[in-house]
Amino acid sequence: MSAVRLRSRPSLAVSVLAPLVLIALTVAVGTSGTPSLRGTVTTILCEMIVVLGLQVFIGNSGVYSFGQLGFASAGAYAAALLTLPAAFVALQTPGLPDLIANAQLGAVGSTAVAAVACGVLAAVVGLPLMRTSTLAIPISTFAFLVVAYNVIGNWDRVTGGSGGLVSIPRTTGLVSAGLWAAAAAAVALAYKWSTCGYRLQATREDEVAARSLGIGVTGERLIAFALSGTLCGVGGALAVHQSGVLAPTTFYFVASVTTLTMMVAGGARSVFGAVLGTIAVASVNELLRGVEGGDKVLGLFSIGNTPGLAAIGVGLILLATMVALPDGLTSGHEAGELPWIGRLLGRRRVADRAAPPVTAPMGGGKDGAPAKAPVERAGALRAHGIAVAFGGLRVLRGVDLTLRPGEALGLIGPNGAGKTTLVNVLSGFLEPNAGTVELDGVDVSGRSPFRLARAGLTRTFQGALPFPQLSCLESVAVGAMGIGDRRGRAVARAGEVLDRLGLNGRATQPAASLPPAEQRLLGVARALATRPHYLLLDEPAAGLNEAEGEELVAILRGVLEGFGCGILLIEHEMSVVMSLCPRVQVLDDGVTLRIGTPGEIRADPSVIEAYLGHSYLEPANA
C-alpha cells in the first residue's frame, strides 16, 4: 500500500522546506544588519509564531477567532513574571505568589511553561466556546479577548496593571527566535497533515458531510484551539523577552488586526502562507513606520511626520487582500502545491500526476482483516413508528423500517413522500417527534450523526457535499480518519476504495474539479471508507446515464458482497433499484405503502397510482 501517497515526495519536500528556508533567510537578513534591524527582525519572527498559531485554528477550521491574541498576552505575562528579577517583583507586582516570583526560570524554561499554561488555558476557555455555532465563535472569542485584557489591566498587584511591566530580561535572540519559528512552522504543518488536522479541515470544507463521516466538530475544533493557544503563548513569551517591556495593550486590538492581516495576506489555509504573509506585511509595515516618522520614501523624499500611516497601511493591505486575493498570496496552497514553484523547479505540476493504480484486494471489516466472505453479523438497523412534523406539515406518520447486514433494501416513493427525512432521522441529523431507532439491538435515538457513523451507520447526501479544497484521496481518507483510523491506514484504505470505484485516476485532483456525477460517487467512496455496517445512500445514481447506472449497480453489488454491510438505497432510477434490491419499501405521503419484491412492487396498482404512473407500464407492454 506504500504506493498510495497523499502527495508526491518532491511536493512534500518543497512544502516542508519552503517555510524553513524563508525563516532562515529572514534570520540571515537580520544578522547582517544593524542592531536595530536585528531587534526588528526578531520581533517579526515572534509575530510569525503567533500568526502560525492563528493559522492552526483559523486556517484548518475555516472559523475566525478574534481571541487568540489573548493567549499571546497570557503567554507573555506568564513568561515575564517567571523571569522578572526579584528586585523588580517587589516594585511592580507585590501580590505575585512566591512560587512564581521565586521561579527565576531561564529563557527556554519560561517559554515552555508559558506554552503549557496557554495550552491549558485555551483548552479550558475553548471548552464552552467551541460548543457554540460556527457563526458564534468569532464573537465569543472576541469576548474572551476583551475579558483577558480587562483582567490583566486591572489585576494590579499581580500583573502590574495598566501601567505594564518593565525591566523584563531580554533573552530572546535573533537565532533563537528563528529556531522557535521554524519549530512552530513544523508543528503547524505536522498538525495540518495529521489525522486530527484532516478531520478539522473536513469540517471546514463541509460541516454536515464531516459529521456524517464520524467527525465530531466540537472536539476537533477544541484540539486546534488548544494547539493554537500554545503557539500564540510561545510567540507572546518570546516577544516579551525581546522587548523587555509589556503592557495589557501589547497584544490587543492593533496586534490582533496586524496578525490576522498577516495570515490572510499569506493565505489562511497555508502554513507557508502564514510565514510569507508575516514577512510581507511586516516589511511594508516597517517601511511605513519609517515614513511615518519622517524617513525618506525610497530615499527620495520625505512626507514629514504622519502618525498612523503604518496602521492605515495594514488596514489597506487587509482590504486589498480581501478584494483582490481572497485566498492570499499562496491561494491557500502549501509551497509544493504551487504551480509556479513547480515550474521554478522545472517539474510538471505535481498535483496533476495521477496516483499509480492500486490493485491490492479490498480490506474487510472493522478489524482490517481481509474479508473474502460476507461478514456474518447479527442484529439490524430498525426504526419503529417514526413520525416527523415540520410545523403543521406531517412529513412522516409512523414509519417502520428494518435493514439487515448484507441486505440491499430499496426505498422508493414519489417526491415529497418523506424518504430523505427518514434517512435524516436514521442517521441522527433530525430528531423525530415520535419513534425509536435501534442499531444492533441498542436504542440510538437522539444520538448525534458522528457517533452513529462511528457505530457503523454512514450516509450519503443528495447533493454530493464534496470537500472542494481536498484532493479525492484526501477526501476519502478523511472518511477513514473520522472513525479513528491512523493516517497511514486511512490513506491505504482510501486508495483501495477509490480503486474499487474506478476513481483512482482522480486521486490527486481536487474534489471540486470532478463532474457532478463523479462527485456523488466520491461521496459513496467517502462513506465506504468509514467501514459502515449500514450504508444509507440518498440517490447515488442521480445524474448518471444508463450505462453509468449499471456500473454503479455492479459497484454496489461488490460492496454488498465484499463488505457485508446493509445498504438502504433511495433511488428513482427503477432499473437500479430493481436490479440491486431483492426487497423494496414504498413510501407515500409519510406512510409505508407497500413492502415487497421488485416484481410485486411493479405490479401493485397502488404503487403505480402513487409513484410509477400509468405511462410507466406502457413501453413494457409494447
Add this chain to the structure above:
Amino acid sequence: MLELRGTKIAYRGVEVVHGVDFRIAPGEVVGMIGPNGAGKSSVLRAICGLLRPSDGEVLFEGRTLNGMAPERIARLGVALVPEGRQVFRTLTVAENLRLGAWSVEEGEAAIGRTLERFPILRERAGEHADRLSGGERQQLAIARALLGRPRLLILDEPSLGLGPKTIDAIYELLGELREEGTTMLLVEQNAARTIDFCDRCLVLSGGTVRAQGKPGELRGDFDLIRAYLGGRAKRETSNGGVRR
C-alpha cells in the same frame, strides 16, 4: 436564435470543450446528450455567461454574449434551470417565485398562472424552500425560470432526482411550453427520452459534437449513441426498455 461558433472552453489552461458549433432556431427544442464529463454543463455555463469561452463565439439573436455578465444575458431572455435544485432556501416558495418574476409587469397574475401548473407548489406557497423535498425544489426552480418569460429556456437535467410520475408531469409541462413556441435547450442523461422529446439532438462526447440529427435519424444510430454514452461500460440494458 442561438448560435455557437467554434466555442472552446478551458479550465485553468486545460481545454475541456474543443470547438463546438451548433444553432438553435426560434421555437426549436434541442436536446444535448452525452456521458458525464463530456462538457455539456460547461457549454450551458458558457451560454449563460457563467464562464467565458477561451475561443470562439456565442451569439444570441445576432449579438455576441462573450464577456457579457450573466445577469445581462438573463435580461436578454436566456433562462437557466441549473442542475441540483438551486433555490433560495431561506425564502418561501412564494418569495422564490416573486424573485423569478421581478422583471415581469404583471407579477402576481403570472405567479398565479404558473402555480396552476404546479399544484404541489401552490399547496406549499408559504413554506420555506428548505422544507421542500428534492423533487419539489426542482419544480420550484423550473417554475421560477418560467416566470421570467424566457425566450430561450435552458434546462440542465430537469428530471434529476424525480420520480417517474413527476418526470412525466414535467415532460407534459415542457410539451405544453413547446406547443406555445418556447425555444428550449435540454440537457438530460436519459438519452432515449430526450431523443423522443426533442426536435433535434446533439451528442456531445469528449468535448466535441459527435453526432446530431432528428429523432428518426438518431434512433437508427442508437447503438452508436450508446457507445458514446456508455463511456467505459457498454452492456446491454437489463430492464428491457421499461423506462424510456
